[in-house]
């Protein structure tokens with residue numbers, strides 16, 4: 181769907197006068213495609229990178245022209261792909277362009293960082309304004325890194341973390357994948373030792389999802405990991421990380437006090453985020469849209485002053501409520517039920533409350549004050565609990 185920014189703005193109809201908004205930049209290039217990856221990313225050539233760089237600046241101008249007056253940007257997230265392939269000057273340029281076009285009061289600027297060859301750029305990234313680094317460690321076991329088809333080694337992770345600290349990064353995240361074939365006692369121990377040695381402020385410990393169209397599906401089919409094993413592994417990390425002083429604040433995310441990821445909280449708390457770059461998704465009030473997942477088609481249209489979207493959804497209040505609950509109930513803090521009722525006047529909450537009562541009796545929900553949440557012991561069955569509540 182090709183749409184001009186002013187047409188988009190007209191359709192969006194959001195009433196708020198001043199919104200705190202997160203910005204997501206999608207940089208879609210990687211040295212090599214990992215076999216489990218379902219993101220829009222590929223091995224781009226220099227001309228693709230140049231096209232991305234040129235176009236993303238234009239995209240910032242286009243959207244700002246229509247929306248900037250009523251927004252303040254407080255978080256930025258460079259994701260991908262491998263945005264650590266960008267040069268620090270390019271990050272600096274993008275942040276400057278954002279600041280020229282939007283009212284920015286940036287509290288958190290995250291860069292996803294692949295351990296390995298980009299490590300010498302860390303001091304430059306810090307200088308460019310990055311204040312949170314998300315290291316795609318994935319595992320501290322060479323065996324698992326190999327199974328995952330990663331290009332970096334365990335040594336690269338330690339080197340990146342140590343350089344990051346030297347460069348002055350005080351907010352480090354480690355991404356780790358669990359529930360994989362080949363995991364055993366030694367891989368668990370290696371991960372915990374790695375976490376202890378680096379002492380990151382934040383951890384994302386996640387399981388593989390959306391495997392239908394990726395080559396890793398075959399690896400898992402040939403070496404299946406049982407449900408029982410998944411539960412055991414997940415709960416073991418929950419317990420050990422809690423003993424190490426990390427608080428689980430979302431199904432897959434843990435942090436030291438004060439270090440939960442502000443940007444990702446926007447997704448879970450259903451706050452506005454504007455995405456730039458091919459395949460980047462945006463959410464604003466009752467509206468959601470996504471850029472087309474194709475660099476050339478995205479760029480061609482932007483350079484003509486329009487947007488090329490693969491999806492534009494204007495949600496009904498009921499659909500928006502469901503989305504809000506689906507994301508908010510992933511959080512350990514859950515959602516404020518009374519506040520939600522005020523935010524969605526006119527909806528009939530009685531059927532929901534009836535189901536919440538039944539599900540609470542079965543141990544699937546807890547209500548404390550007005551906060552409704554799924555107990556952490558039931559996190560792994562969140563999807564089926566949400567299915568019971570919402571559909």
Ligand code: SF4
Pocket residue numbers: 209210212213214217218219221260261262294
């Ligand atoms: S590095 Fe990340 S984005 Fe790139 S292919 Fe691997 S998992 Fe996907």
